[in-house]
Amino acid sequence: MNELKLSKRLETVADYIPEGAFFADIGSDHAYLPCYSILQGRASGAIAGEITDGPYESARSQVKKCELSESIFVRKGDGLSVLRNDDQVDCITIAGMGGTLISKILEEGSGKLTNVTRLILQPNIHAISIRLWLVDNGWKLIAEEIIEEDHKIYEVLVAEKGDPKEPYQAHSYEASLLLGPFLAAKRSDIFMKKWTGELNHLKSIIKQLEQAGHTIESSEKYQELIKQVKLIEEVL
Template sequence: MNVNSLSQRLYKVAAYLPEGSHFADIGSDHAYLPCYVCLQDKTARAVAGEVNQGPYESAKNEVTSHSLQDRIDVRLGNGLEVLEVNEVNQIVIAGMGGPLIRDILEAGKEKLGAVQRIIVQPNIDSRSIRRWFLNNGYSLVEESILEESGHIYEILVAEQGDPEQPYDKKQIEKELWLGPYLLKQGGETFWKKCQEELDKKRYVLEQMKKASSVDQDKVDGINNEIIWLKEVLDYDRH
């Protein structure tokens, strides 16, 4: 791996790891991220977890090619099963669907006692992870959004602590879906994502109205989401 060839989303993920991190990268994809971090920070250590034999072997070879075997431990196993209790201080899970990331965190909750920071980059459905954070005593401390190779990615950073919640239930649902920090930050990439979501919701609504039986609760839910998206786009662009 040429460290300069790391994807932009993984550069951004790496930037959220504090100096001297002892972290786990779950679903490590050739261990590119742990190698990059440990090459940049001589005090960092990592566990690279892979569930399949092929990627596990690739990750081991990558670590060996950089002579980082003393600081990166590549392990074969499912999710957080590769970790000992209280072994790491940060966890990274990038490049999976939101529901899968949520399920990995849920299944491995007993391994999270010493984990101060969780950094996730879901490919879809960030809402499911935000909801998990909210329900499990993690506060979002930062979010970012970027576009790379035609895809829009969100990165969420959470730390242990009582999450602050809006009093209004609808506002909570809006922030779980669109992201409290992203809503405040705005920006072209966020607006582009909201416009794409708005187009999708309008299409789904039209299809639902053509159905022989209409689920009014679902229609009302989509109408609510359309209102939220229009609020974001109208407010931020005028």
């Protein structure tokens, strides 16, 4: 049963799971990531957490199918509430959600992070929410990846305990928060594609507001858009 194939997105997450880790995959869906990581000999064991019945059952049947019921514990619950004090989880993965939701899960479950040494987070949107949370909570970004799969662009953020401000040296702090300090330094083709597209999108909204002779109410939104354009242009 070693032929389990992951999406490029989840494979990128799997690449950052420390060798021999016992990790928790929150919002595990079909438990593909835990199954794959153990079958590949990377992780020693895992907890697959799911909040809804359907994905919880899918995860259970996938684990059973892979004959990994001894190594993967599928639990139903909200966010990090699936973790118990004696679990000794050293790594947490959360993939395929919005950045705001991922930050909320980390915030609400922050008491469960005491012994965790690494976070691997893959937001579909709003990665800035995660970067802000990491800075506020003493987690230092150690790596970022940006990938494209099926015409969608994803970011993967990896953090460990440390000086959270350290990676944010090259560009202004605000620009690095928005675009990602490691990603901004690399400026890969996918990164340039994403932010050039975002820049054009923002500029077209600004143009529409200007043509509409934007009112005082929209003025705050207008200023925010102008600021974002400047931050993106600073890096590009």
